[in-house]
Amino acid sequence: MILTPPETDDAPEMKMTDSMKALESSQQSRVLDTVAQIRKCGLEGVLSLPQIVVCGDQSAGKSSVLEALTEIPYPRNDNLCTRYATEIILRRGFVELLTVKVIPDNQRDASDQEKIRKFSATINDFNELPALMNKANEVMGIGAGSSTSRAFSRDVLSITIEGPNRPQLTVVDLPGLIQNKTKDTQESDVKLVDELTESYIGQERTICLAVVAATNDYANQGILTKVQKVDPDGNRSMGIITKPDRLEKGSGTEKAFVELAQNKDVHFKLGWHVLRNRGFDNINSSFLERNANESNYFRTSAFKVLPKTAVGIDALRKRLSDLLFEHVKKELPKLREDLEVALKGAHSQRETLGKSRASVQQCREFMTSLSQGIFEIAKAAIDGRYEEEFFRFKEDEGFEPTSQATIRRLRALVQNLNSLFSDNMDKNGIKYLIEWPDSSKVRQPPTTPAKAPKSDGVLDSGVEKPIRVTYDWALEWVEKRLESSRGRELQGNFNPLIIGELSWAQISEWEELAIIHTEIVAEKCEAFLQDLIETMRDRSLRELESLLDDLKSHPINYNDYYIQTVKKRREDRLEALMLQQVTDVAGQAIDLTQKEQNRDEVLRVVLAKMKSDSKSSDLKAHSCEEVLDCVNAIYKVQLKTFVANVTTQCVERHVVRGLENIFAPLAVAKMSDEDLSEVASEPLSLRSHREFLDDRIAKLEQGHDILKKVMRNAPV
Structure with a gap:
C-alpha cells in the first residue's frame, strides 16, 4: 500500500508548535540530554535506557498519540496498522533533519x-517521509513491493528528528495487539506481536503508555493485562x-471511562490521561487545528470534570516531561552501575x-612474542633448567615417562631414555649370546653338533631376545661360515672378510632397537612441541640410515680395545693349552709360579710336545677360535660406538639439539608478510567478534565518560 503525505502547511518545513518547545526546562534538558548522548553512542542494545513506549490493541489510536506527542506527521492510513516497532528519536541539532534507518532483528542471518x-x-x-517509509517496508520484507510479503517484522524502524529547538525524547510505537485472527494475519503474527510488546514493556526503565480506545470496553483490551503483569504496582x-468523542453522551459507557480516567478502576500510580486526536474526517488538519479542536472538546464534554493536567496533548507533554525527568534522574546512578x-x-x-592479529604487523608481533616464550621454555627444558612454573612437579607425582610433568622435563627424560637404550643394547643387542668357557679349562671337541636353543620370548618392542648358545655351538657356527667363505688364503689361515659377515649376524637387531629408541625420544619431543618436531625426527632417521649403511661395510678398526681383546683371548687359550700340556708331562697340575726350579725343564718338555702335537693339530678349529674371538671383540667395539652415535648423533644432534630454534624469534623475523598472515591472522569470525567488542567498549566508555562528567559536575 502506498502511503500519501499529509497535506498540511507546517509539514514541509518540519516546524513545531510553541507547546513542543516548552516541553523541557533547562534542568530537564540537561538530564535528558545525558540519556540522549548515551543513546547516540548506540547503547540501546546493550543497556536498558529510559524511554517511553506507546502500546495498545490494534486501532486503539497509538499512532495518533505518537503523532500528537512528537508533532511528526506520521504517515498512516485508516486501513493500515503498525507492522513493526517504530522508534522516534528527537535530538538537538544545528539544522532540521530527518533520518530513517532500519535496525535488523538479531535473529536474522x-x-x-x-x-x-x-x-x-x-x-x-x-512530504518525503511516506515514500521513504515505503522503501523501509521493502527492506524489512513488508508491503506490495517486497518479495517476502511478511505481515509483521521484528526489525525496528528508527526515525531520528534533529533540530535546534527539538527536545531530547525517545518514544517507541509498537504494533497493536491482535485480538482475533483475520485473513491477513496468522497465529504466528499474533505470537510475534505479543512477544514484541512484552519485550519492550518488560524493560524496567520503560515508561508504558497503555493506550485504550473508548470505542471498546477497556476490560476487553489485552494491553491492560500485559502492563499489569510486568508492572503490577x-x-x-x-x-x-x-x-472519547466517539462515546454516546450521557451513556453508562461514557461514565465508566470517566471513572477510569479518574484512576478509580484500573489503578496506575502514574494515573490516566485523555486525548482527543484527529479523526479520519479531519486527518489533514494542522497540529494547531488539532490542538484547538481538542481544547474545545474538553471544555464541553463529560471529561471536563477531570483536572486540566489529565486531558489534552499539552498537559500530556508536561506530565511526560516531568515524569521522564524524574525517572531518568532516579535511574542515572543505576544506569552508571549497569x-x-x-x-x-x-x-x-x-x-x-x-x-588483535588483523594487520601484518600485529601478526608479526604476536608470532614473535609467542616464539620467544616457546624458545625460552624449550631451551630451559633442553638444558635441564627447571626453575619455571611450567616444570613444577606435584609432591606425590612420580617420574613416569608418559606423564605431562615428566615430558616437560625433557632433558631428564632423554637422559633416562638414553640410559635405557644403552642397557637394552647390552642385554638384547646381540643375536647369539655365547657362553664363553672358563679360561682355565681347555675346550673338548664336541662329539655331536650342538643345536641353538629357541628364543625364550619376544620383547614388547618386537625385538627378539638374544639366543643363548654354547661356546661349542658358536665354533661350529663359525666353522660352517669358514667353509662357505674360503678364498685364496693359505691352509690354516682364514678369509678376514668372514669377521664382517659374522658381525652382521650378531648386530642384526641393532637397527630395530635404535629406531625404537629414536622414535620414543622423538615422540616425547613431539609431546613437548607437538608437530614441530616432525622434520627433526626425519633428519634423525636419515642419520641413522647413514650409520646403518656404515655397519654394512666391512669393519675398519683402529680401536686398541679390539686389539687388546683379541690378544688377551689368544693368551688365555695359549695359557690353558700350556697348562694342559704341563699336566700331561708331569702327571699332575703344576703351578708355574711356585715351581721355578722345575720351570726350565718343564717348559723344554712342554714346548717339544706342543711342537710334536702341532703337526697333527686341528688347524680349522684353531681358525674358528680365532674368528670367534675377533667377532666377539669387534662386536663390543661396535656396540660402544653405535650406542654413542645413536645417542649423540641421531637423538641429540637431530632431535634434541636446536629444538628451541624450531620456532625461534629469528625464524619469525625471516617470514614473509604473506606467510605471517596465512599462519597467524585470526579467523574472520574471531575478527568480527573482536570488532564487535571493540565497538561496544568504545560506546560504553563514551557513555561512561558522559555519565561520570554529568554526575560529577552537574549533580541532579
Whole structure:
C-alpha cells in the first residue's frame, strides 16, 4: 500500500508548535540530554535506557498519540496498522533533519542484517517521509513491493528528528495487539506481536503508555493485562484514553471511562490521561487545528470534570516531561552501575581473545612474542633448567615417562631414555649370546653338533631376545661360515672378510632397537612441541640410515680395545693349552709360579710336545677360535660406538639439539608478510567478534565518560 503525505502547511518545513518547545526546562534538558548522548553512542542494545513506549490493541489510536506527542506527521492510513516497532528519536541539532534507518532483528542471518543496516536515508521535508517509509517496508520484507510479503517484522524502524529547538525524547510505537485472527494475519503474527510488546514493556526503565480506545470496553483490551503483569504496582505505567468523542453522551459507557480516567478502576500510580486526536474526517488538519479542536472538546464534554493536567496533548507533554525527568534522574546512578558492569564484561571478553592479529604487523608481533616464550621454555627444558612454573612437579607425582610433568622435563627424560637404550643394547643387542668357557679349562671337541636353543620370548618392542648358545655351538657356527667363505688364503689361515659377515649376524637387531629408541625420544619431543618436531625426527632417521649403511661395510678398526681383546683371548687359550700340556708331562697340575726350579725343564718338555702335537693339530678349529674371538671383540667395539652415535648423533644432534630454534624469534623475523598472515591472522569470525567488542567498549566508555562528567559536575 502506498502511503500519501499529509497535506498540511507546517509539514514541509518540519516546524513545531510553541507547546513542543516548552516541553523541557533547562534542568530537564540537561538530564535528558545525558540519556540522549548515551543513546547516540548506540547503547540501546546493550543497556536498558529510559524511554517511553506507546502500546495498545490494534486501532486503539497509538499512532495518533505518537503523532500528537512528537508533532511528526506520521504517515498512516485508516486501513493500515503498525507492522513493526517504530522508534522516534528527537535530538538537538544545528539544522532540521530527518533520518530513517532500519535496525535488523538479531535473529536474522548475517547477510540479511548487513543488507538491512545499509539502508539509511536523510531528508529535510516531511512530504518525503511516506515514500521513504515505503522503501523501509521493502527492506524489512513488508508491503506490495517486497518479495517476502511478511505481515509483521521484528526489525525496528528508527526515525531520528534533529533540530535546534527539538527536545531530547525517545518514544517507541509498537504494533497493536491482535485480538482475533483475520485473513491477513496468522497465529504466528499474533505470537510475534505479543512477544514484541512484552519485550519492550518488560524493560524496567520503560515508561508504558497503555493506550485504550473508548470505542471498546477497556476490560476487553489485552494491553491492560500485559502492563499489569510486568508492572503490577503501576509504578511506571500510565493509561491513555483515546477517541472519547466517539462515546454516546450521557451513556453508562461514557461514565465508566470517566471513572477510569479518574484512576478509580484500573489503578496506575502514574494515573490516566485523555486525548482527543484527529479523526479520519479531519486527518489533514494542522497540529494547531488539532490542538484547538481538542481544547474545545474538553471544555464541553463529560471529561471536563477531570483536572486540566489529565486531558489534552499539552498537559500530556508536561506530565511526560516531568515524569521522564524524574525517572531518568532516579535511574542515572543505576544506569552508571549497569554500564560499568557491561564495560567490565566486554573488556573481559576481549581479553580472552588475546591481542588483535588483523594487520601484518600485529601478526608479526604476536608470532614473535609467542616464539620467544616457546624458545625460552624449550631451551630451559633442553638444558635441564627447571626453575619455571611450567616444570613444577606435584609432591606425590612420580617420574613416569608418559606423564605431562615428566615430558616437560625433557632433558631428564632423554637422559633416562638414553640410559635405557644403552642397557637394552647390552642385554638384547646381540643375536647369539655365547657362553664363553672358563679360561682355565681347555675346550673338548664336541662329539655331536650342538643345536641353538629357541628364543625364550619376544620383547614388547618386537625385538627378539638374544639366543643363548654354547661356546661349542658358536665354533661350529663359525666353522660352517669358514667353509662357505674360503678364498685364496693359505691352509690354516682364514678369509678376514668372514669377521664382517659374522658381525652382521650378531648386530642384526641393532637397527630395530635404535629406531625404537629414536622414535620414543622423538615422540616425547613431539609431546613437548607437538608437530614441530616432525622434520627433526626425519633428519634423525636419515642419520641413522647413514650409520646403518656404515655397519654394512666391512669393519675398519683402529680401536686398541679390539686389539687388546683379541690378544688377551689368544693368551688365555695359549695359557690353558700350556697348562694342559704341563699336566700331561708331569702327571699332575703344576703351578708355574711356585715351581721355578722345575720351570726350565718343564717348559723344554712342554714346548717339544706342543711342537710334536702341532703337526697333527686341528688347524680349522684353531681358525674358528680365532674368528670367534675377533667377532666377539669387534662386536663390543661396535656396540660402544653405535650406542654413542645413536645417542649423540641421531637423538641429540637431530632431535634434541636446536629444538628451541624450531620456532625461534629469528625464524619469525625471516617470514614473509604473506606467510605471517596465512599462519597467524585470526579467523574472520574471531575478527568480527573482536570488532564487535571493540565497538561496544568504545560506546560504553563514551557513555561512561558522559555519565561520570554529568554526575560529577552537574549533580541532579
